[in-house]
Amino acid sequence: MPPPLRHTAPVAEDTAQPGALVEHFFREESGRLHGALLRRFGVHHLTLVEDAVQEAMLRALRHWSMGGVPPNPSAWISRVAINHVLDALRRDHTSAAKQDALTFTETERAADLAAPDPDNVIADDTLRLLFTCCHPTLPLDAQAALALKTLCGFNLTEIARAFLASEAAIEKQLTRTKQRLRDSQAEFALPAERELDARLDGVLATLYLLFNEGYKASLGDELLREDLCAEAIRLTRMLLAHPIGDRPAAHALLALMLLHSARFPARLGADGTLLRLGDQDRSTWDQAAIDAGLQHLARAAAGNQLTEYHLHAGIAASHCIATDSAGTDWARILAHYDALLELKPSPVVALNRAVAVANCHGPQAGLDAIDAIPDVDRLATQHLLHAVRGELHARLGQHAAATTSFRRALALARVAPEQLHLSREIERLEACSD
């Protein structure tokens, strides 16, 4: 005989509030869990750890959607992931780590990786993982992709979209990355004091890349890309909260991220078109983010080291504190770009500097500055080069040259709001010449 029907759902007993997950639980938990498992099992087990995290996340999805979220989801998911690793190691009779794993079983299996005093442990594990991802033997973009996968819980599709690359390419790169980590026997440890600064540079560069990838293309796939920026900010904040990361350069990096992201809400018009700085509604800029950015910029001034992040943050700050476009201190921005070009020469920086030149000394001076960029050819495939040229020609009233440049830019632009903006410019110019 079937059991009698129950009128109260048993799931309600210890899970009275199913669905009570903290915001971004899965994303942040992924970084914590990767960190905790790698600390226990070693970086050479990265692939196994990734499988375990994925397995735990999928089991959580099944169980929690149908049975409610348990009171301590972190502990639940940790236990599932640990068991997965241990089972896999036990099956693998050739594994040299088997003995370690079994020892671990006896002593610590019952202990939660989500310790009662989680803050320090979590932060340390996550930071260790960040430093592991930023291992000096890895190329910068590989570091960023690995960080996204392990620290930020991004899947292959998301990483590929974030870097405007194919999934196959990203997968190949991640496989190579893991192989390298295995070969180099990278240690899952915070670096020793003497190598800290060198390693920290790599960490900051990766975080900056992460942010930039989100920022420069955040118009193509708005939500995801803003997420990328948010993740970069979260990790930089975490780095700063730890003594090893609390350095002026890190404050400068966070300042520039905050000052740039403050302008996110204003970057698109109501119809989805890209708005240039001068056309943006400054009242929609995020004042709290600007204030926080300026505070970090002030703290970045400690010490005597001037990094590219200081200069970038200084430029962003100049834009943020101007009450309107006309009131922008372009001379100061130009000075920052001059310093930046000296510190870290790049055609992209030189192009941005040309815009500052144009705003200080007129559009023709801007065009001359572009022509004077030593390796300007490297920018030929970037829509931005042609868009800036078009803009400066238009300001000079050279409609034909402006239209030609805008058309080139349009052919190269990859995201919809930019395409829309360029089409509008071309239409406007054609209407003028009729």
Next chain:
Amino acid sequence: MSHPHLLLFRNTGPETHAHLSADERQDLIERWNAWFVGLRDAGKALDGRPLELSGRLVSGPGGKRVTDGPFAESNEAVGGYVLLNVADLDEATAIAQQHPGLEHGLIIEVRPMPPTCHLGVVTGPA
């Protein structure tokens, strides 16, 4: 008058959700739970829980044949259930159609339950 109906969830295995992003997973859990809690609070859902994806299959005279199964990979495996107390099959179907998992490939079987067991003993609320 209300009658018990059983919703059986199929296609709930890892292969169904592996491609979802972290945020999509979280979103699915929250919407799925909200769907259930809404029904529970309205007195429509009496019970519901997931099933482990594998266990044992027992068959043969005397139950001598015991094998591992059903296979976890199978889309056909029942992954969970919800017991409803609703007016009729149409209401149960309408409830199933509100399920947030459908867009990710969830398959829901809606089965009315007779009020009596095969021995003719009344087992449920009249």
